[in-house]
Amino acid sequence: MILYADPEDDDYSGINRDFRPRVQKRQRLPPVVELCRQMMPDICTIGESISAFEEDIKFLGEAIVSEFNNEEYFRNALLSTLYAVVVEQPQKQQCVALLIISINARDSVVGKSIINFFYGKLQEWCDLTCDEENLKITSNETGPWNKIKLILRLLALLSPILIEDDLVSLFKNFLDISIQLNNEFSEEERCPLSEAIYYNTLINVPYLFFFKGTSHSSLYTKIQELLDSVSQNYKIKPKYFSLLDEYNRSAPYERVELIEHILIAVKKSIANDFAELNFLFVDYNHLLPDQPADVGFNDPLRLPSINDMKPYSAMDKGLGSIDSVWKTPRYDFKVYLMNPVGNFNTVPDSNSYGGLLLNDITVDIVESLEFNRKQVAKQVVTLDLFFRQGFFSERGQSIAQLIDIQEENPTISTYKVEDLAVQNILSLIFKLPTQSQSFAYFYTLLVEICDNSPKYIAPVFGRAFRFFYNNLENLDVELKLRYLDWFSIQMSNFNFSWKWNEWEAVSMRYGGVSFYNSKINFIKNLIRKELRLTSNKADVEESLTEEFLKYVDTSFVPFEILKSYYASFFNGFEINQEELKPSLFYFLNYTFPFTNEVQEVIDYLHKSSEERNLAELKGIFKKIEENHGSIITDINRFTVSLLTQAIVYSGSRSLSHANKYINEYKNDFIELLSMIEVDTHLKQMWIVEATLRYWNNNSQTGFLVCDMFKNTGIIDPLIIARFLFSDYEKGKTLGLVETTCLEAVFRLLNSLSLMKTPRLDIFEFVFERLSGIINETLPQLGITAEEEVPHPNLDSNDDDDNDDDDDENNTMFDESEIPRFDLIWRYEAASDLIKSLLRRYSDEYTLLLDKLKLYNDNNMTNVPTRRKIGTWLDEMKKL
Incomplete structure (x- = not known):
């Protein structure tokens, strides 16, 4: 019970009264x-x-x-x-x-x-593992098989006090069930659950020898016999999926499927009297006390039957964040390749047991502790505390320091725990086909890690930035967007500081002449994204070098296109380009002869529902036609575009404001549209075009407003798809290169995939339109039906790690080749986007599989391209 002072108590006196606030006395805890x-x-x-x-x-x-x-x-x-x-x-x-x-x-x-x-x-x-109802409840965890892996690892570590045969039997049972499950499927058919059990069990084997490991023990003999048996009986079924390739042409490293290397790595780790493990694990043997008799398990472990497990063998039924990654083949992921100067690695090789284990542990920490980001940020960069001193280099050492140290002593470790942590988090961000957590978690986790040790981590990020940038031309479309998001978030947390001069050579070469170059578009999109992330444009501008200030213009289409758009509404009326400013309602401009009528439209939109009468709105447009119809080229197009921009202008204060106006005037708009005797799709295309031209300086907002028109039923989703992949000039398709367009594509298809009955016609349209862009491009390249599309023959100056800028190398570059390069990049942009969309929306596209195959066979003119897309279509149904 908590007591308070009583005014009627004898000890209480008004004279001695304490005027401080009375607080509860602290209750003693048991x-x-x-x-x-x-x-x-x-x-x-x-x-x-x-x-x-x-x-x-x-x-x-x-x-x-x-x-x-x-x-x-x-x-x-x-x-x-x-x-x-x-x-x-x-x-x-x-x-x-x-x-x-x-x-x-x-x-x-x-x-x-x-x-x-x-x-x-x-x-x-x-x-x-076979309880579907409870699996749904625990699906937000890492997964039952991942939990089993970690508990089994602890039991392996307890080998000094557990009955040896009980422990060996435990490992044997898990490996036997992985073999049996694997054999239930054909030699061509991969079993994800079998691979997960196989890998998770094997990665724990070396922990049996963590304490008092000796190759002369009976435990060692039994484990060697078990591994030999597994080697003979487990048939690895490597399944290559080109749809899962992070890189589309030449990858910067050879991919390794983890399932192919785990047994080899485990065997090697316990060979040579545990030499590899002794270098990896801390020696705690001096802390081991004398033990009483060995402990045994009370009951044999009951594993599910093969028949019970088979329905879950695809690993797609409500499993957690780590278990679910086994649904598709698991590959290694590299960011920090061998240093070319010092000829050393900063992360353990993923073929080695140490590399596989450390990657596994890092991912487990990131996924298991996602509810405590600060703790994750701390733990992943202090992994070195739990492994033998000397396995990692001293924390925070730069690459230059490692080069010097390694020259003096080639045997010293160059592994950086910071590189290991960042690489594994990036592997989760860049995971295909889908990430395991929200991107926001991973991005903010990396920000947290950098905030904790900016001096040490910022250079690690910088090397990752450069790695992806140098491989942008081959990077998967979806991963380009993830890279852009990560880079922009980190930049905003670095106060927009970046050594932009590193990229100046590429900008000076391609910036003014190439439309499809990946690096130029990345730079443009990055700067525009940074400008959207800050309310202070000067912060971004001050960080840029002179060369990159030309990309500060956030216009969706160039000024001349915008001017042509407004000019196309009129005959004999000169557009005042001085007044043509971004995000201004140009039709309300005082230079227009019908400004008053436009203001009347705005006034109408500001009226309450009780005050409004559609006849009044019709009368305003009738007055415009009667008084100024002679200078208007198409009164129908003008009416639709003016009303669209009037609504957008009225709701321009915020997205919620825009949504309010669109919803409030939906019925009036639809009724007015129904009275205009023009093709419905054409009218809707005018709405999208008018919206994006109004928001020419902020296309992201423009597309979000178009989404609102779509959600209210004013425009069909197909119209947005058509607009995204239309050319604003011949051969210039913003939907292939501009970030807000690509985001709009994914956002549109995401919304359709969530429908009970997906609009498959739109998925089909996107596939056919991208195939059409490829077919449009190939003849311009002069490629025959049988020829492979060549890769641009870029010289060494395009490697941004090459600081040699001598004139001799510069003269090797033939600027006349850029138009041809641009056609190749256009081809690649279209085909790479097909790959990303087939992977991401495999469920929807599988429903269209026969139609898509027929279309590809009959319409794709280039045989190697037809074959490539055909392979993706075959793989898609197996994802």
Whole structure:
């Protein structure tokens, strides 16, 4: 009970009254709660302080043994905390295992209770793997098989105190079921669940030898026999999907499918008397206490039957963020390739056990702890604390420092924990076909990591920026957009500071003459995106060099096109280009002879529903036609465009404001449109065009407003698709290169894919239109039906890592070739977008598969292109 001062108490006196606010007295917590508050955080941070680790193990072990059987509250808190560390921070598992071993040495009953708890959790997750209802509930976690992997790893670490045969049997059972499940499918048919179990089990094998590893033990002999059996009986079915390629032509590195390398890497790691593991793992053997008799499991583990598992074998039924990645083949992902100067790597090779394990642990931390971004940012860059000193280089060392150090001592490690962390987070951002979490989480996580150590992390980001930029021409379309988003978010958090002079050579070469060059379009789109991310345009402009200031213009179409658009409405009326400013309602300009009537339209839109009468609006347009029809080229087009821009202008204050006006005047607009005897699609195209011309300086807003017209039923989604892939000049299709257009394409198709009955005609139109662009482009290149489209023959100056800018190399470049290059880039932009859309919307396009195949076979004129698209169509139905 909480007591307050009583005014009628004898001790209470008005003279001595304390006028300070009265507060509740702090309630004393029960001793067990106070103990948990002190101990549980220590368990969560176990191993983070190397100097205090031995003392922590001793203190925590004694306290746990003392309290474990006294208080249920303590016991529950302890077990849930240990479990959370095991599945959320797997890099600390060896520390948890050592603590359990220490507890077991002090009190084997307590030790066995903790082991049984984890064994019970293992059984719970095994039972859950085929429980569809509960899988839906836990789908926001990493997945049951990932949890099984992590608990199995802990049990492997407890090999010094577990009955050897029980432990070996556990591994054998998981590997046997992966083999049986794999054999249920044909030699050509990949089984994702089998691969997940196979990989997850094998990656834990070396942990059996973490403590007291010796190649002369019976455990080693049994594991070698098990691995030999697996090698003979598990048939790896590598399945290459070109739709999943991050790069469309020449990739900067050879892709490795993880399933092909895990067994080889595990065998190598335990060979040569564990030489590789001894370099990777910390030696805690001096902390191992003498043990009582080995602990056994109470009951055999019950695994689901093959028949029960088969419906879940595709890994597509409500599984978590990590389990679901096995649905498609898992490949390695590289950003930090071998340093060409020092000839060394800054991340472990993904073919090695250390590389596979560290990637696995990093991804587990990022995915398991997503609810605590700050903790993730801390843990992923301190992984080196939990591996042998010397495996990683000193934290924060630059590449230049590593080059110097490595020259002095070639045997010293050059692995950077910062590179490892950033590369694995980027692998999740760039994952195809879909990412596991929202992009916002990954982007803000990288911002958090950089904010924690900007001096060390900023150069790591800079190298990643350059890597993707140098490979932009081959990067998948969808990944180009993700790269742009990440770069722009990081730039805004770096106060827009970037060494733009690094890219000046490309800009000076292609900036004024190429429409489709990937690097030029990336630069343009990046600057425009930065301008949208800030209200202070000067922040961005001040960061740019003189060369890039020309890209500050955010116009969707060039000024001359905009001028031509407005001029096309009139005969004998001169457009005053001085008054043609972005985001101004040009028809309201005082130079127009009918400004008053336009103002009347605006006034009408500001009236309440009770005051409005459609006849009044019709009368205004009738007056315009009667008084000024002689200078208007097409009164129907003018009426639709003027009313569209009047609504857009009235709602220009914000998107919610725009939505209000569009919804409020929907019926009037539709009725007025119905009275204009012109093709419906043409009228709707005028609406989209009028909206985008009004928002010429901010096309993102323009497309979002078009979405509102679509959502209210004023325009058909097909019209937006047609507009996106129309040319504003011959051969210039903004839908292939401009970010807000590409985002609008994906946004449109996303909305259609969520419909109960998807508009397949629009998906079909996009495929056919992109195929048409390819067919339009090929004859201009002079490519025969049998020829491969060549890659642009760019000289070495296009490699931005090459700082040599001598005149001799510059003279090698033939500027007359740029128009031809641009045609090739147009071809690639269209075909690459087909690839991205088939992958992303495989469900919808699979419903159209027969039609698309027939269209491709009958209409694609170039045989290699026809064959390539045909391969994508075949792969699409298997995703």
